[in-house]
Amino acid sequence: MAERRRLRPRGFDDLGLKRALGDRMLPALVAAMAFLAALSIAGAIAAASLGRHWQEGATAALTVQVPRRDADAGRVERVLAALRGTPGIAEAHALDDRELADLLRPWLGTDQQSLALPIPAVIEVRLTGTGPDLAALAGRLESAAPGVLVQSHGLWVDRLTTLARSLQACAALVLLVVAAVAAAVVTVATRTGLVARRDAIEIIHGLGATDGYIAGRFAGRASRLAGIGGAVGAAIALPFLIALATIAAPFLNGTTEAATVSADPPAAALAASFDVIASVPAAVWLAAPALPLFAWAIGYATAQLTVRRWLRRLP
Amino acid sequence: MVRLDGVALRYGPAAGGRGRAWPEVLQDISFAIDDGAFRWMLGPSGAGKTSLLRLLHLAIRPSRGRLTILGEDINSADRGTLPGLRRRIGMVFQDFRLLPHLSAFDNVALPLRIDGRPEGQIHADASEMLRWVGLLDKLRARPAQLSGGEQQRVAIARAVIARPDLLLADEPTGNLDETQAERLMRLLKELNRLGTTVIVATHNDSLVARHPGPAIRLARGRLVGDG
Numbered sequence: 420m421a422e423r424r425r426l427r428p429r430g431f432d433d434l435g436l437k438r439a440l441g442d443r444m445l446p447a448l449v450a451a452m453a454f455l456a457a458l459s460i461a462g463a464i465a466a467a468s469l470g471r472h473w474q475e476g477a478t479a480a481l482t483v484q485v486p487r488r489d490a491d492a493g494r495v496e497r498v499l500a501a502l503r504g505t506p507g508i509a510e511a512h513a514l515d516d517r518e519l520a521d522l523l524r525p526w527l528g529t530d531q532q533s534l535a536l537p538i539p540a541v542i543e544v545r546l547t548g549t550g551p552d553l554a555a556l557a558g559r560l561e562s563a564a565p566g567v568l569v570q571s572h573g574l575w576v577d578r579l580t581t582l583a584r585s586l587q588a589c590a591a592l593v594l595l596v597v598a599a600v601a602a603a604v605v606t607v608a609t610r611t612g613l614v615a616r617r618d619a620i621e622i623i624h625g626l627g628a629t630d631g632y633i634a635g636r637f638a639g640r641a642s643r644l645a646g647i648g649g650a651v652g653a654a655i656a657l658p659f660l661i662a663l664a665t666i667a668a669p670f671l672n673g674t675t676e677a678a679t680v681s682a683d684p685p686a687a688a689l690a691a692s693f694d695v696i697a698s699v700p701a702a703v704w705l706a707a708p709a710l711p712l713f714a715w716a717i718g719y720a721t722a723q724l725t726v727r728r729w730l731r732r733l734p
Numbered sequence: 735m736v737r738l739d740g741v742a743l744r745y746g747p748a749a750g751g752r753g754r755a756w757p758e759v760l761q762d763i764s765f766a767i768d769d770g771a772f773r774w775m776l777g778p779s780g781a782g783k784t785s786l787l788r789l790l791h792l793a794i795r796p797s798r799g800r801l802t803i804l805g806e807d808i809n810s811a812d813r814g815t816l817p818g819l820r821r822r823i824g825m826v827f828q829d830f831r832l833l834p835h836l837s838a839f840d841n842v843a844l845p846l847r848i849d850g851r852p853e854g855q856i857h858a859d860a861s862e863m864l865r866w867v868g869l870l871d872k873l874r875a876r877p878a879q880l881s882g883g884e885q886q887r888v889a890i891a892r893a894v895i896a897r898p899d900l901l902l903a904d905e906p907t908g909n910l911d912e913t914q915a916e917r918l919m920r921l922l923k924e925l926n927r928l929g930t931t932v933i934v935a936t937h938n939d940s941l942v943a944r945h946p947g948p949a950i951r952l953a954r955g956r957l958v959g960d961g
Contacts, residue, residue, distance in 0.1 A: 627821030
C-alpha cells in the first residue's frame with residue numbers, strides 16, 4: 420500500500436499544471452481582487468445599515484413650529500394638547516429657551532437675543548409606528564393655532580435613502596468589475612497554461628481523454644489557486660473591515676463609546692474588543708468566508724470554459 | 735474494422751476556410767483491414783505513413799473520403815464519441831511522446847487512469863507491463879533518465895496496457911538494436927495473435943524481410959500497393 424502511494428502521489432499531476440499554473444501570480448492577483456471585493460461588500464453593508472438607521476430615526480420624528488403671537492399666549496399649549504391627543508404620537512416636547520438657543524447656535528451664534536428675530540416656538544414630536552396622517556394632523560393644528568408649520572423629515576429620508584442606494588449600487592458595480600477582472604486573470608493564466616502544456620494535452624487527448632477530463636484538471640488547479648487567493652484577500656481585508664465597523668459604530672449604536680467606561684482596564688479592553696467584533700455587521704462575517712468560495716467558483720467555471728473552448732480546435 | 739474509401743488529407747486551413755489551400759499529403763487512399771489482421775505500412779520517408787497513422791489514430795479527420803475505424807464512421811461521428819474510440823486504439827509514436835514530468839510507471843499507467851480504472855488494478859497492470867518490457871527496476875525513472883530504447887519500451891507498454899483493439903506503431907524499432915527490435919516484433923505478433931489488429935509503419939526492409947506479411951505501400955501520398 421505504501422509502495423502504491425509512492426507510485427501515485429496525492430494530487431497526481433499528469434498535465435504538469437503545478438508548474439504551468441504557478442502558485443504565486445494567480446493567487447496574488449485573486450487575493451487583490453478579493454480584498455477589493457471585501458471592501459466593496461463592507462461599503463454596501465455599511466451604506467445599507469446607515470441608510471436604515473437614518474431612515475428609522477428620521478421617520479420617527481416631526482418638528483412643529485408655532486409662530487409666537489403676543490395676543491394669544493396659549494397657542495403652544497393648545498398645539499401640544501392637540502398633538503398629545505393624536506394616535507401615532509408617542510411624545511411631544513416644546514423646546515425651552517435654552518434648548519432653542521442650543522439648536523440655533525450653529526446658525527445664529529451665542530448672541531441671539533440681540534438679533535431680535537421673531538423665533539417661533541419649536542415642538543419636537545416623537546412618533547410611534549407609522550405615525551399619524553400628516554395632512555389631517557396639520558389641519559387640526561392649524562385650527563388650534565393658525566400659522567403652525569408641521570415639518571416632516573420625509574425629504575431628508577428620501578435623500579438619505581437615495582444616497583444609501585446609490586452607494587450600494589456603486590458597491591455592486593465594483594463587485595461585478597472585480598469578479599470580471601478575477602475571471603479575466605484566471606482566463607489569462609489558463610491560456611498561458613494551455614500553451615505551456617500543449618504537447619501534454621495533445622498526448623493525453625490522443626490517449627482518449629475527454630474534454631471534461633482535461634478541463635477538470637485545469638479547473639481543479641485554477642479553482643484551488645483562486646480559492647487560496649480569495650482566502651488570503653479576505654483575511655487581509657478583515658482588519659480593515661473591523662476598523663471601518665468601529666468607525667461606523669457610533670453612527671449606528673454607540674457601542675464603542677459605552678465600552679470605554681469601565682473601572683477595570685483589562686476588562687474594559689476585553690469588553691471593547693467584544694464590542695468592536697459585535698459592531699461588525701453579521702453580513703460582513705458571512706461575506707468574508709464566502710469570498711474564497713466565490714473565488715473558487717470563478718476559478719473553476721472560468722477555467723472549464725476556457726479549456727473546453729480551446730479544446731474545440733482538436734478533433 | 736478499418737476501412738478507407740477515397741480518403742485524402744490536407745493540412746492547413748479547413749475546406750472553405752481563409753488562407754491558401756495546402757497541397758494534399760494523402761490522396762485517394764482506399765483499403766480495408768479485417769479484425770485481428772497484421773499489416774506493414776511501407777514507403778520511403780515523406781510517403782505519408784505518419785499522416786496516415788495520425789488519421790487512423792483519430793488525431794486528424796480526413797479532408798475528403800470516408801474513414802471507418804472500429805466500425806465507427808469517423809466522418810459523421812460526433813466529437814464526443816471519439817475519446818472512447820481513441821481508448822481502444824494504442825499508438826507507438828516515432829518520437830515516443832512520453833510526458834517528461836511523469837515517471838515511467840505513471841506514463842504507462844496513464845491510459846488506465848484516463849479510463850478511470852481503480853488504482854489497485856492500475857498498479858498491478860502497470861507493474862506487469864513494465865516487467866514485461868524489462869523496465870520494472872526503472873519504474874520511477876523519468877523519461878530523461880532513460881535511454882532511447884528504454885523510452886521506446888515505455889511507449890510500447892503505454893500503447894498496449896489497455897489491451898487496444900487496434901495498435902498502430904510508427905517506426906517502433908527506430909531506436910532499438912536488433913535484439914530489442916526482434917523482441918518487440920515478437921511482442922507485436924503476440925498481441926496480434928491475441929486478437930489485436932496491428933499496423934506497423936517502417937522503412938526497415940530487413941525487419942520486414944524477417945517477418946513477412948501483407949503490406950500497405952505508399953509513395954508520394956498515394957497507395958501503390960495493398961496485400
